[in-house]
Amino acid sequence: MQARQTFTLRQAIVFGLVFVLLYAALVWRAERGVRAMAPETALQRLAAFDGGQVDWLVLGASHALPFAFGDLPGRVAEDAGLSMLVLAEVGTGPVYADLILQRALETLDVRRVLYVADSFALTSRDWNEARLSDRKLLARTPLDPVTARLLTRRTLAGDMPLTALADYLTGFSKLNPVERFPQVGWQGAADFDQTQRPSRHAVAARIGFLYPETPPDPDTIRRYLDAMSQLIHRARASGADVHVLKPPLPPAFADALPAEAEIHALLAGVLNQKGIALIDASGDVPEPGHYFDTDHLNRAGLDAFYDARLRDLLLASDRPGS
Known part of the structure; x- marks a missing residue:
């Protein structure tokens, strides 16, 4: 026996x-x-990037991704010999952007951070803590000891459930995709050369998606403004300058944003306390034909924005005395 x-x-x-x-x-x-695979997420792009000095690190949500689609890093390198890395992530706010910054600072010498600020990203947990545990993102997050350490800290701080950390460490979502037969959604780079005709219904649907809680809760906004302040403090502590930019939006979309004036004032006030002037470029590219969907710049729109403002912003910061 x-x-x-x-x-x-x-x-x-x-x-x-x-x-x-x-x-x-x-x-x-x-x-x-x-x-x-071709990098789809910010952490994939970071893993594929050769380390060293980065003159401009771009953070934010999808409104910053046309910078990558249109090879703005190549343009800035050609015009001024500056390096740029776009680590924006779809549907993310300052909590997720702060994680990306933390991870980037572990391997890169970042001189300047350009944070592309969206009001919607300050209004809901969906775009912040919830994105840390999003299985679609975890499935595309490279496994490495540094990221594991940072996610463990987020878990201990209560920003991320233990199950999500276990998912990352065991590769569960990589082996068990959330969508085995994914639906066609936002195409991003594939639509970058397209032009969309304005549609009130499309704008309304998009606004409803971005603002799940309407009207936005003031306490929630303040909480994520605090998260942005933490991001700014982290960047400055590393020696990087910080610039905050509101991206261009077509008028029909911008006019439909809920509580936009109030959120803008709160954001500008927080930045002013830190000696940062909010760069409001929301009206810089008003032509609807310069967007490939309701609110994202297409190639022609990025070209127009670069000529109107971005070139001077990105290049002026490297001139003597700036």
Whole structure:
């Protein structure tokens, strides 16, 4: 009887070891795939970037992604010999951007941070803490000790559930995609050369998506303004200058934003206390034909924005005395 129990225990141990080895092999293969694929997320782009000095680190949500789609880094390098890395992430606010900044500062010497600020990103947990545990993002987040340490800190701080940390560490979402048959959604780079005809229904649907809580809660806004303040403090503590920019928006979309004047005033006030002037470029590109959907610049729009403001902003900061 004892021999049979011992044999059974040995079988269990062997089975467990085989399972662990097979699972580790699957995770390793999935991890290689995440690193080999064309970068889709901010942390993938960071992992693919050769370390060193970065003159401009761009953070924010999807309104900053046309900078990458239109190769603004290449343009800035050609015009002024400056390096730029766009680490914006779709549908994220200052809490997630602060994580990206933390991770970037571990491997990069960042001279300046350009934060592209969206009002919607200050109005809901959906765009902040919830994005830390978003399985679609975790499935595209490269596994490394530094990111693991930072996510562990976020978990201990209560910003991220333990289940999400376990997901990241075990590669669960990489092996078990949220959408096995993903639906066609926001195309981003694929639509960058397109032009969309204005539609009131499309604008209303987009606003409803971005602002799940209407009217926006003032306490929520203040909480995420505090998160932005933390991001600014972190960047400055590393020696980086910080610039905050409100992105261009078509008038029909900008006029429909809820509580925009109030949020703008609160944001400008917080930045003013830190000696930062809010760069309001929301009206810089009014032509509807300069957007590939309700609110994202297309290639022609980015060109117009670069000529109207971005070139001077990005290049002036590197001139003597600036």
